Amino acid sequence: MKLVNPKVTRRRFIKGVIASGAAATSSSLWYAANGQSRPAGAVERLIRLNVNGQVRNVDVAPQETLASTLRYKLGLTGTKLGCNRGECGACTVLVDDIPTYACSVLTHSMKNGRIETVEGLESPNGDLHPVQQAFVESLSPQCGYCTPGQIMSAVGLLRANPNPTREEARQGLAGNICRCGSYDSYLDGVMRAVQIG
Ligand code: FES
Ligand code: FES
Structure with a gap:
């Protein structure tokens, strides 16, 4: 009897493992960084964000802040976390040109916003802003x-x-x-x- 599904090639299997591992890692990182364990029923939803002029699709938990999404899901670590409670300004990004504390807004509320981080300021030819x-x-x-x-x-x-x-x-x-x-x-x-x- 043949136990291996011939459609599941080694290449597909490895790609699947890598993809699921990456998803678990980014999600786990977010909870770890926020000192939380994953709450029961906290389902991440795929949303679309406009970040630095690019459309980014990302899985986001209901209580996730924009700072966490930028840093731990999108790799935009130029946005710093200091107090993580709206007091220090280290996490400031622009949302529709308005300076905004990214630690104090939920990512789900940003679906229609134009988000800019420090990574997006450099011009295409490498000149600094x-x-x-x-x-x-x-x-x-x-x-x-x-x-x-x-x-x-x-x-x-x-x-x-x-x-x-x-x-x-x-x-x-x-x-x-x-x-x-x-x-x-x-x-x-x-x-x-x-x-x-
Ligand atoms: S990290 Fe201090 S205001 Fe956001
Ligand atoms: S906190 Fe060191 S330069 Fe501002």
């Missing part, structure tokens, strides 16, 4: 952990107000905490970005 370039030239970061969030807030600010005063820039970045205290250097960077255009 003017804000990134200005932050480099102004030596704005120290440890750099808050930098992606500061960048995204600055980009959002300059889209809404391309020529801010220093005080307006201060207010624009007020939601981003810097443990290194590099606030003035970030403001220098924003004002330099205004000149770079």
